[in-house]
Amino acid sequence: MTENQVTYSPQKISIQERSVLVGDIVFVNAHKANLSLLRKRFMEGGYQVQETPHFLLFTRVEAPAIILVHWFDPETIDADVKHYVALELQPLGLLPTSQRYGEILAGIVGSGFPEDARRAWKYFGANTLQRFMIYLSTVSTPPFPDYTTIGSFATQYQRICELCSGKTLLDAGCESGFLPLLIAERMPFMKRIVGIDIRPDMFDIAREIAGERQLHTVQFIQSDLLAEDFSTIGQFDTVTAIGVIEHFVEEDMYRVLANLLKVTKQRLILTVPYGEDTPTPFYGHEQLFTPSRLETLGKWCLEQLGNCAEMWVEECVGGLLLIERM
Numbered sequence: 592m593t594e595n596q597v598t599y600s601p602q603k604i605s606i607q608e609r610s611v612l613v614g615d616i617v618f619v620n621a622h623k624a625n626l627s628l629l630r631k632r633f634m635e636g637g638y639q640v641q642e643t644p645h646f647l648l649f650t651r652v653e654a655p656a657i658i659l660v661h662w663f664d665p666e667t668i669d670a671d672v673k674h675y676v677a678l679e680l681q682p683l684g685l686l687p688t689s690q691r692y693g694e695i696l697a698g699i700v701g702s703g704f705p706e707d708a709r710r711a712w713k714y715f716g717a718n719t720l721q722r723f724m725i726y727l728s729t730v731s732t733p734p735f736p737d738y739t740t741i742g743s744f745a746t747q748y749q750r751i752c753e754l755c756s757g758k759t760l761l762d763a764g765c766e767s768g769f770l771p772l773l774i775a776e777r778m779p780f781m782k783r784i785v786g787i788d789i790r791p792d793m794f795d796i797a798r799e800i801a802g803e804r805q806l807h808t809v810q811f812i813q814s815d816l817l818a819e820d821f822s823t824i825g826q827f828d829t830v831t832a833i834g835v836i837e838h839f840v841e842e843d844m845y846r847v848l849a850n851l852l853k854v855t856k857q858r859l860i861l862t863v864p865y866g867e868d869t870p871t872p873f874y875g876h877e878q879l880f881t882p883s884r885l886e887t888l889g890k891w892c893l894e895q896l897g898n899c900a901e902m903w904v905e906e907c908v909g910g911l912l913l914i915e916r917m
Contacts, residue, residue, distance in 0.1 A: 611701045612655075614691070618698030619660045621647075629660065643679035659685075659695070665703025665711065669718040670767075672699055674740040681873065689875035709796070716767060716796045723748065723773055743908045747833055747862055748773055750907050756857045756915075757828020759783040763851060764835035766790075768797030768811055775806040787814040787824070817843060821850040830855040833862045834909075837876045844878065845891070852895055852914070859892070859914040862907060885910040 609620040621629055630640055630647060638649035638658065647660040659680075663672060676695055677686070686692050704711040719741060726745035748770055755774065758781055762770045765786030775784050786797070786809070794811040801809045814824060816835075830851050836844050851859055863880040870876035880888075882904060889902040892914045901915050 609702060609705065611698055611705045613698035613701065614694040615655075615657060616694065616698055617655045617658045618695075618702040619658060620665060620702040621660045621662045622664050622703075624662065626660075626662070633658065641683055643683075645675045646679055648680075648683055648685065659698065661699055661702070663699065663703070666714055667718055668700060668703060668711075668715055669722050669741065670715070670744075670769075671722075671740050672696065677873070686873035689873055692873040692875075712793065712796050713799065716769075716793065716800055719767070720769060720772055720800060723769060724776065727752070727773065727777065744769070744833075746908050747911075750911065751831055751833070751860060752777055754858065754860055754913060755781075755829045759827045759856075760785070760829045760831065761824070761827040761854060762786045763816055763830060763832040763847075764788055764838075765811070767793040768801075768809075770831065770833060771809050771811070772797065772801060772804075772806060775801070775809045776804065781808055783810070783827075784808050785810045785812060785824070785827070787812050787816075789813065789815050816847045816850060818850075822853045824854060826854050826856045828857045829860065830858070831860045833860075834864065836861060837863050837870070837878050837880065840877045848888070848892060849895060852892060855914070855916065857916055861912045862909055863912075864909040880910055882906075882910060885912050888912065889914060 606619055611618050626647070633649045634640060636651070637653065638651045641648040645661055645663070649658040649660070650656060673696060676692065676699070680686055680695065685695065700711050700715050701708050703714070722741045723745055726742060727749050751770065752774065755778065760771070760774055760781060760783070762785070765771055765788050768786045771784045771786035774781060788794075791811070791813040794813070797811050801807075812824070814821065832847075832851060836847060839847055863885060864876070865881060866879040868879070870879055886904050889904060889912050893900050893902055896914070896916065899917050901917060903913050905911050
């Protein structure tokens with residue numbers, strides 16, 4: 592067996608066939624590999640190794656200087672990988688910025704099928720949606736430590752489903768499009784559901800999943816929440832922004848909120864993480880919120896609507912603010 596091979600069942604597959612380069616990191620999918628042999632081979636190549644429950648991090652001075660090995664099953668991987676990346680790799684100093692966080696996620700998912708990135712992300716999207724559907728069909732999400740990325744968002748999505756009003760919905764900053772897809776699945780009376788994001792990277796996958804599940808009321812549109820002509824997208828009975836406004840500096844946040852209020856016919860629903868320390872750089876957070884600050888933000892929204900609205904704030908894996916026009 593050569594130095595660049597590891598044993599996969601039922602045949603030997605070279606590391607190159609299970610690896611991708613993203614940024615300056617080589618990602619290796621070692622699902623069903625002989626990890627002891629893999630560790631030995633890299634250490635013989637001069638690498639230092641750090642191990643976590645889901646990763647082997649190999650580093651050395653010479654290129655390739657960083658190799659990240661994982662053993663997630665390419666056919667069952669889902670959004671909970673984000674939780675393990677943050678929990679296990681941030682203490683190793685591997686997540687200095689949100690860009691690096693995105694590169695690591697892309698490398699882990701992409702290394703499942705290095706020659707077919709679309710297939711890799713399709714599994715990721717379909718598996719994540721299925722997990723959401725399972726959680727939302729139960730009374731409550733599981734407790735920590737099972738309460739990971741999907742579990743926490745499922746709690747928020749369940750509450751959003753309960754609070755939705757009317758027959759049209761806009762999800763601002765929808766990222767991978769899971770909330771619009773879930774709303775379409777669970778609320779078939781909805782006539783129009785639109786997900787928007789400034790980055791349309793995952794829209795093709797989301798559209799494909801929507802087509803396969805016969806979710807014909809869902810659209811995905813690239814849009815900038817800061818755009819002066821944002822209101823041309825139309826008005827919606829319910830507008831949601833789940834974990835969005837904390838990604839903007841304060842001045843831009845108010846511009847985003849003003850734009851969202853313009854397109855809200857009945858209810859605007861926001862969620863934010865709560866925290867007392869400093870924003871988390873690798874999540875791209877620019878601000879932190881407390882219950883009192885979120886309530887102050889709600890009062891600002893009421894002022895913009897000429898106080899012809901009502902609001903409430905509640906705890907929901909962080910804070911939830913609802914603005915309802917009167």
